Amino acid sequence: MEHTKHLWRAGAIAIFLVLTALLVRHLLVPESFGVDGFYRYDSLAEFMNKPVVHGGATSCEPCHSEQFETKMAGSHVSVTCEVCHAPLAQHVADGAKTADMPVMRSHRLCGWCHQKLVSRPEDMPQVDIIEHLEAFEMIPEEGDIPEGICGECHDVHDPGLG
Ligand code: HEC
Ligand code: HEC
Ligand code: HEC
Ligand code: HEC
Incomplete structure (x- = not known):
């Protein structure tokens, strides 16, 4: 032991x-x-049981047929409204508007998908935003790049120029 x-x-x-x-x-x-x-x-x-916040690709159509048709006819056809704005539930409940829908006018919104990056697929339309604006002499001498600048030439809902 x-x-x-x-x-x-x-x-x-x-x-x-x-x-x-x-x-x-x-x-x-x-x-x-x-x-x-x-x-x-x-x-x-x-x-x-979580509340549904996104409405999906056609949920804006009943009240915004103009933007819907513009978008469906252009190259942004595959980009849903809620990607650039916000989920439906922030704006509408029981078929009526309850609050303003966010509208992002900054070039940064477009940059999320279009700023030139080596990691993006080559067939994705891309620009170096600063060079693109410089080419049109649209960079201000001082201060930030103004809001809504991309929309001055491109229709944000149907951005092709051809
Ligand atoms: C690629 C991003 C993008 C997508 C996708 C998009 N929007 Fe917009 N939307 C914007 C921007 C940016 C503005 C602000 C344009 C400006 O006034 O400079 C805007 C403005 C608007 C406005 C304000 C009125 C106007 O036309 O200026 C409405 C309403 C609107 N969008 C609805 C929609 C609906 C409905 C869809 C889907 C069918 C949609 N948007 C898809 C970016 C987008
Ligand atoms: C039940 C109707 C309805 C639906 C559905 C709806 N909206 Fe709206 N929306 C309105 C009304 C009413 C206004 C204010 C008047 C206007 O600008 O036409 C508005 C205005 C807007 C504006 C301008 C900013 C503001 O809030 O005034 C944007 C952007 C917008 N809606 C985007 C959208 C998007 C994106 C969707 C889908 C995800 C959507 N809306 C779905 C009724 C609706
Ligand atoms: C969520 C991603 C996304 C955002 C945000 C976005 N786009 Fe696009 N954009 C796309 C896709 C996807 C295409 C189509 C690419 C294709 O056809 O292969 C496209 C196409 C384009 C084209 C090419 C048009 C043509 O017909 O040749 C331009 C220009 C453009 N977008 C400008 C903008 C501008 C300006 C903004 C900001 C208001 C913006 N985009 C925001 C995804 C986006
Ligand atoms: C002064 C007008 C003007 C402004 C402002 C402008 N663009 Fe353009 N953009 C053009 C023209 C013209 C073309 C087509 C010719 C070219 O490719 O340069 C184009 C082409 C593009 C393309 C497609 C490139 C391709 O490979 O097909 C994208 C993406 C784009 N722009 C995004 C933007 C974004 C994002 C902004 C805001 C930062 C912006 N543009 C601001 C005029 C403009």
């Missing part, structure tokens, strides 16, 4: 560690984890 004491001690520590690990796991793992796979099953219902 004298000679195996250290083994018993190590064994007791090992059992203690395993029990602690099991207890911690029991306390930390959410109740519905594993019901239907390696995730918390209750999160499905939680996501399904």
